[in-house]
Structure formats: C-alpha cells, structure tokens
Amino acid sequence: MELIPYSHYRNRHRIGDVVDEQTIRVHLRKDDRGLYFNDGKRKIDFILVFDEQIETKKSASASEEKIKRWRQKFLKNLEKAGLNTEQEVVENEKKLITFVKLHAPWDVCCAYAENLSIRAPLQVVPDSKDDYQVPVPLDPHSVYFCEAHPNPTSNWSSKLLETLHIPNALEQAVPNTPLDYYTCQFKTSKLERFLGSDNPDTFFEDIHRHRILWEILSTTSYGKKKRAEIGIERLLDEKAFVAAFPLHDGSYKCKSDDISPEKLNKRQVLYKYWARWGCWYKYQPLDHIREYFGEKIGIYFAWLGFYTAWLLPASIVGVLVFLYGLITFNDNIPAQEVCDSGQQYKMCPVCDEDIGCEYWFLSDVCFFVRLSYLFDHPGTVFYSVFVSFWAVTFLEYWKRKNASLAHHWDCLNFEEEEERPRPEYAARAPDLKENPITGINEPYFDPSKRIPRILSGIAAIVIMICLVIIFIIAVIMYRVLISIPLFENAHLRSRASTIASMTAAIVNLIIIMTLGKVYEKLALKLTQWEMHRTQTEFEDQLTFKVFIFQFVNFYSSIIYVAFFKGKFVGYPGHYNRFFGLRSEECNNGGCLIELAQQLGVIMIGKQIINNAQEVIIPKLKGFWHRCQTRLDQKVGHSRWEDDFELIENEGLFQEYLEMILQFGFITIFVAAFPLAPLFALLNNWVEIRLDAHKFVCETRRPVAERAQDIGVWFTILEALAQLAVISNAFLIAFTSEFLPRLIYQYQYQWTLHGYTNFTLAVSPENTLNQTCRYRDFREPDGNHTMFYWKLLAVRLAFVIVFEHVVFGICKMIDIMVPDIPEALEQKIKRERYLAKQALADTDTILMMARRNEGDEEDNIDFNAAPSSQSKASNA
Secondary structure: OOOOOOOOOOHHHHHHHOOOOHHHHHHHHHOOOOOOOOOOOEEOOEEEEEEEEEEOOOOOOOHHHHHHHHHHHHHHHHHHHHEEEEEEEEOOOEEEEEEEEEEOOHHHHHHHHHHHHOEEEEOOOOOOOHOOOOOOOOOOOOOOOOOOOOOOOOOOHHHHHOOOOOOOOOOOOOOOOOOOEEEEEEEHHHHHOOOOOOOOHOOOOOHHHHHHHHHHHOEEOOOHHHHHOOOHHHHHHHOOOOOOEOEEEEOOOOOOOOHHHHHHHHHHHHHHHHOOOOOOOOOHHHHHHHHHHHHHHHHHHHHHHHHHHHHHHHHHHHHHHHHHHHHHHOOHHHHHHHHOOOOOEEOOOOOOOOHHHOOOEHHHHHHHHHHHHOOOOOHHHHHHHHHHHHHHHHHHHHHHHHHHHHHHHOOHHHHOOOOEHHHHHHHHOEEEEEOOOOOOOEEEHHHHHHHHHHHHHHHHHHHHHHHHHHHHHHHHHHHHHHHHHHHHHOOOOOHHHHHHHHHHHHHHHHHHHHHHHHHHHHHHHHHHHHOEEHHHHHHHHHHHHHHHHHHHHHHHHHHHHHHOOOOOOEEOOOOOOOOOOOOOOOOOHHHHHHHHHHHHHHHHHHHHHHHHHHHHHHHHHHHHHEEEEEOOOOOOOHHHHHOOOOOOOHHHHHHHHHHHHHHHHHHHHHOOOOHHHHHHHHHHHHHHHHHHHHHHHHHOOOOOOOOOOOOOHHHHHHHHHHHHHHHHHHHHHHHHOOOOOOOOHHHHOOOOOOOOOOEEEEEOOOOOOOOEEEEEEEEOOOOOHHHHHHHHHHHHHHHHHHHHHHHHOOOOHHOOOOOOOHHHHHHHHHHHHHHHHHHOOOOHHHHHHHHHHOOOOOOOHHOOOOOOOOOOOOO
16 A cells, blocks of 8 residues: 655644645745755755865965865765765855765665664554455544654643643744654664655654764764774864854744744744743743754753743742741841840950950841841741752652653663764774674773773862862951951941951852863863763763862852851850961851852852853854854855854753752752742743753754763752752751750740840950950850750751651652653553564564454454565665
C-alpha cells in the first residue's frame, strides 16, 4: 500500500490543510536569501568561514601557507566524506571573506544517523492488508499511518486553573507545534519502517542534520592523524577558519503583519511567542525550543521555567512572613525597651579607648534594633522549615518533569548508551584501545596519566580558595579600620556599623566578581588538560571545579557573618585579637540583620551586574565584530552574511552557574532574608527573556547537542538542599534571638519585659575607665552564667531535632513521589514493544501472522500492528 509522506501528514496537522513543500521553499528563499545552494534545491546545513588579507595574498608567510594547506586538505576531505560544498566570496576593505556552504546528501545522512543513534519516528502500519487480513478499511487520515502519543505539555498551574474554571492567561496558541511519535534508533536496513522515509528532504530534522555535520567536521583530518591534526575545533584555534555554524531559519523579524502564524519560520515563531518581552507571563514553547536548538538548550529552559514557577509559592510565603514582621513590628517589647532606655545603658566602646573609641548609649541604635525584628521573629523559624521542604519537593517533582521531557525528546538513556568520545579527546589521545561495550577501537588515554593532572587542578582550586580567604580577611580588616573614624564622629556613630558593613559588602562583591572571572578561565584550561573522554565527563569536571571555587567565593563572607562574627569577641579586659585588632562584634541590631544586609548586597548586586552584562556585552561584542568584518551594509546580505555578523554562542555554563548560586542564596541563608525568593523570582522573569532574546536574536545558531538532564548541576542542587537544612538550623539556634527569647519567656517573663537588661553583662571592675554594658550572658567577673549553658544545650538540641525532623520528612517525600510517572512508564514500554515489532525481520513477522491466523480466539490489535513485508531498502 502507498504511504502518506511524513511532510504531508506533518503539514496537515500543523496547518489544517495540505501545503505544497515547494511553495514553502520558494517563499523562504524569497524572504531569506542564503538558505539554499545556488541550485535552489540543496539546503545549506552548515557554514564555514575563512578570510584572507588582500595585501598579503601575493606574499604569504610560511605559517599562512601551512594554514592554507590545512584548509584546502580539510575541505577536500569533507568532499571525500560525501559532503556537497559551494563557496561564496565577499570582499571588504582589507579582506576576502569566503563562505563555504555545506550540504549532507541523503546517503551520508543515513550512514551517520545510524552511527550517531539518531531516533526516527516509527511507521506503525502493515505494508499489506493481505498479511494481517485487516477487517476494517484503513482511513488515510487515521492514526494507522503514524501513531503519535500525547505531548507532556500540561502542568500543575493549567490543571489548577482549569479545575477552578478560571481563564488561563498564561497559555498561548503557538503555531506549528512539533508532533510526538513513537521512535526508535534509525536503521538504514529498515528504512521503510520509518515514517516519512519516502521524502529525503524532510525526513531528518534540522537539528539532526546539524549534529551529523558537526560530527563529520569534528572527525575529518586536515593533516597527520598522529599529530592530532583532526577536526574543525583545532582549525578554529589555529585561525584556519574564523567561524563554523549552522544557519538560522531566516530573519526573526516578520516583514509583514499580514503573514499567517502558520507560515512563520521557526525562528520567527520563537521570537513572536517566546523571546519578546511581551511574552514574559506566557508558558514557554518548549517543544519549539527543542526543535530549533536541540535537547540540551531545551532542557535548560524547561528547568529554568520550572524553577521560576516553583519560586512563586516560596515568594508568596516569604512575603507573608515579612508582612507578619511588619504587622507585629510595634509589639516587639525588647526593641521598645532599647528605644525607651535613654541613657540607662552605657555601652562599652567597640574598639580600644586608646585609639579614640568612646562610650555610647544603647538607645542610640534604636532604629536598627527595631529594624532587626523584621528579619528575626518567630515566623522566621516556620519559613526555614518551609523552604527546606520546598527545596526537596521541588527537586523531586523536577525529576518527574525531566524524565517526561527526556522521553518525549528521545534522549532518556542517551548518556548511558550512546555518548561518544569528545572530538578533542579523540584528536589528542595517544593510543587506541577496544571499547569493551561496543568492541570498536577508540582513542584511549591512560587514566593513570590523568591522576597527576587532576591533582594539579585540585592544587589550583586550593590556591585560589586561599586567595579568596586572604581577600576576606582584608575586607574584615577594612571594615574594622573604617569603623574607628566613623565611631569617633558623633553624627555618624549610630550608623557607623551599617556604613562600614555596606561599603565592605560592595568592595567584597567587586572582588568576588573579579576573582570568579579569572578562575573560570583557569578552570577551563585545567579541565581541557585533564583529557576527559566524553563531553558529559568534561562538563561535569569543569562544573565541579568552578562551583567549588564560586561556592567559597560567594558564600564565605556570608558564612563568616552568619556563624563566626561576634562569636569570639571576648569581654572587657580579655578581648580576642587578630593581627593586632579586636575581633569584630555584630552590628547594632545583631548579626542576623547584618547577614540580611550582606546577603542582599551580594545576591541582588550580582543579579544586577549579570543582567547588565547580558544586555550590554552582547551588543558591544556584536558592534566590535561588525566593525572587524566590515561587510558592505548598502548591499542586501544573504542569510550566511547576516548570521556571520552575529556573535558566537557561548553555551549554558554561565547561565546554570548563575541560577545554582541563586538557589544557594535562597535556601542556605533564607532564615536571615525571607524576601530572597521574591528577588530571585523577579530576576528569573527577566533572565528568561534575556536568555531567549540572546539565543534567538543576538547569537549564531548553536550546534544542537543532546542531553537527558541538567547533568551534575542536579547533584549540586541536592547537596545545596541538604546543606540548607543544616545551615538554617544553626542560623536559628546560634545567630537568631529566637531561642534566647523563648527560654527567657518560659523561665522568667512571657511578655519579654526586662529581656534587654537580661542580655547585657556588666564589665569587670578595673578593666575599663568606666563601668559599661556589653552583649553577653556573663557574670560581673567575666564567667558565663548558668543561663548561657542552658541556652547552649537547648541550641544543640534544637539543631539535632530540627535536622532529624526535616530530613525524615524530606525522605518520606522522596519515597512517596516516584521519579518516573506511571503514565510515562507505560509509554516507554509501549514504545519498546513497537520498536521491537517494527524492526523485526520480515520472516519473523510472517511467522507470527500465520500463528495468529490459526488461533481464532486471539484478537489482533491493528492500531499497534507492526510493518511487514517491507520493500528492500535502497540505502
């Protein structure tokens, strides 16, 4: 029987009627020149660009001649590999810029698709009605021709709004939604078992063709293989080529508003329904993103959108906790006692008397003591527990979402079964060794030789961490030294600690951002030197190195304020000193408000700087790149010239790192800053639009990479979620005033009257010029009071109970929420069954058919009947 072409079926379902493929192709060529070869039939799959100086063309140096030979041999080997090539030359003031267009013919695509384990849609239909004696006529518009299963596009918010019968303003009708088919690994010998195999022009998606071209470019030699003279990446490093990229699907701008949405190209669809700022509140078209950029970028935006959606409940609860502090603001008895104390409590100088520090009164810091209540009240404890549960539940439900997307996008078991050696590894590995799984000889690098290199990388991390600690000590010394003149000024005395902390936090942020950029470049070089076999291993090691450093870099100053500052001050006459200076005391309102201040400056400042960089830097890079290329702006550019003027896509590493560090801020230290999730939510709404606009409009189209999850970043998220429980337990127990107040209420006065005086110790006699008070639970002789030891025991007990209760409930959540939804497990089993049947040998199928005919009680499921009696493949 004759099969309906895949392109026919696809267009019928996307547009509603049959659209002639040639008409679409002519329309695209008319609107966006440069998508095809000059014959108008072969579509450009990839572009290589190289330039030559006009004035030096006649007398090239030896190195230039060598590079030219490499380039010529490389292009010749590409043609030997079966690629079609075509060159276009553009001349500017100083250079001849040559664009090499590449196209992979059908037979090349088939060969590499099988080698790369690309999955293709199954054709679930019998080839002949006689073989199975189908009792019902086959409707050409039914699912007999291609069994598609539902897309996992539903989410909890849409289901909730639908249940409540509330219109969903987040939804939008995005045209040309990709269909979802049962798929299996492509086999040339079973070609006719795949849907659309009769139309070579549309069988392989663009991302598949780009992946095939990149594989060829990465494995083609340009010199001697023993010298690892292989691959486009090394040629780009050697400046033999200046760029290598797949083309965008035309301009992202629509020339006319009258064009129907179904006739927009893929890039225009993404811009109109995703990358514009007007789409900030709409669901992301994840299937379109994956279809255009590949699974790796699709998974990133799916995770970012999922994380941002889950920030909404955390933000709402955080705002409610903050509002609770505002509502009960005037009921804070200890703050009222401070403000009404007048000159009752003369406080000890915050630095030595001999350098000019003076005595001060506790009522001087009334405002900051009152303000500290907003970040240190009973609601803080509840919010810490809530965020701990929120983080674990978020990760559990992301596992389910990730598994659904990975299966939907045909990359569920990609890492375990299909990932091949990195081109750079293959080029530089000195030996060949048989792969024990595939039995094929592959490039091999002895793991024992990698150990010294890994140890060198660890040493570099340790050195950089020591450098971070040195800068932290320098910032602490700056804060102490700047506080002295501020306290000497009567007008600035009440705000001295705040000014010193704020300026120190800004200086610390500048140092953090600078050290981070330096270390990231160092970590990249070290990871390349370590020779990791697969791209996943390479990225995991790079991620580990950078995150360990950035964790110390961003969090160390916050950890110092949260757990160490003010804990080792000593008391009058017995102050602890470091580098000749007294150990720092907490801010006027306590350490928790200073922690909130430090966290706010670093977190929000980092977000502002990063967003400014994402807006400004791509535009500056683009402007500089256009100045260097200097293509004639008066002449209409072809598609490849427009794309060449875009900047190179730098991947997702920085995007993930920014979000993971943000996750740490809003979980590990949330007890001190309940508004952190709100600021994260606002930032992420902007972040999605900035990233979308950058990928669609400002950068070249990246090569589509496969990925089944977010990689090692998920492991880091789990570690941060566990660390958040421990951190918040210690923050509440040792930094917050929650437990001291609770014990005082239980033991002395439930209304907290007299608490302020109770927390102030009297300086020992003959230690200072005047008798003064200081914050601590000590006797007049300097020894700790019995209350101090009771409080210490309660604090330790609180940490133990808090951790065990939260970890126990989190484990129950982990057990109760399965990683893979039950419906998805059924889909996976169904797909495996269809793949097994569709790719079975013809003789086996005929034998099964005869056996079924002999058994009158068996019923044949014709919807799932496998193809049989397939025609001989031409491939």
